[in-house]
Amino acid sequence: MNIHFFKYQGAGNDFILIDNRDLSFKDTDNNAVLQLCNRRFGIGADGLMLLQNHADYDFEMLYFNSDGNLGSMCGNGGRCIVAFAKHLGVIDQETDFLAVDGPHYAKISEEGNWVDLQMIDIDNINKDGDAYVLNTGSPHYVAEIQNLKDYDVYENGKAIRNNDTYKEQGINVNFVEDKGDHLFVRTFERGVEDETYACGTGVTAVALSMAQHNHQIGHIETPIKVLGGDLKIQFDYDGKQFTNVFLCGPAEQVFEGEISI
Ligand SMILES: N[C@H](CCC[C@H](N)C(=O)O)C(=O)O
CATH class of the missing domain: 3.10.310.10 (Diaminopimelate Epimerase; Chain A, domain 1)
Structure with a gap:
């Protein structure tokens, strides 16, 4: 499988990003994620994200940890995938996208390298x-x-x-x-x-x-x-x-x- 990828980082939390709007990368392929995230035998990253189409949102974010397994929400990853969506022309300066913990609103600077990402409300510590x-x-x-x-x-x-x-x-x-x-x-x-x-x-x-x-x-x-x-x-x-x-x-x-x- 030939994969076209992008590498992003947010404050040094680094990610592989793949435009998977054509669904060519199978999201069940944990071994591939593990291999791509490996810093010696692959590209190297803390995690990998797929940007996918969604009927009700600008896009959907699928996040895998570098161990190859689907992770829970990743905040820096969320900011990076918003910058990636702007780079691809999927969004302009604001977005509502879907992640594993629900919908997220975000806005991005004109230059495309500073992202304010809304996180879930919290009422229990x-x-x-x-x-x-x-x-x-x-x-x-x-x-x-x-x-x-x-x-x-x-x-x-x-x-x-x-x-x-x-x-x-x-x-x-x-x-x-x-x-x-x-x-x-x-x-x-x-x-x-x-x-x-x-x-x-x-x-x-x-x-x-x-x-x-x-x-x-x-x-x-x-x-x-x-x-x-x-x-x-x-x-x-x-x-x-x-x-x-x-x-x-x-x-x-x-x-x-x-x-x-
Ligand atoms: N680096 C991520 C956290 C990933 C979450 C992951 N480590 C898990 O618990 O599944 C962040 O910026 O929020």
């Missing part, structure tokens, strides 16, 4: 000890850590993701340090089973958890730094529900190519 646990389209665990720069995110993230509570379903593990004018976040991702340079649903989960933790109410904007760059989360919080949640940040095309597998 649980605790696991001192950590926060919530689903922002994907399941997330959020723990505060001092001196995060030197923290062993891989070993500690892997241990939490594989403990008795989370082993079966898996969870994405986020560590956050409050730096005063921004939050610094590092994430161990389920399905990649490694630390990634950024996780969009993860930083969203962190921003909401920290608002609850710090009893912030109203319209909140949270600047976030991750290993791969800067992201911003905006939302309204009335003390119970988080609404108008937006994940904002860069989405850049890196290269395109052909590969046969």
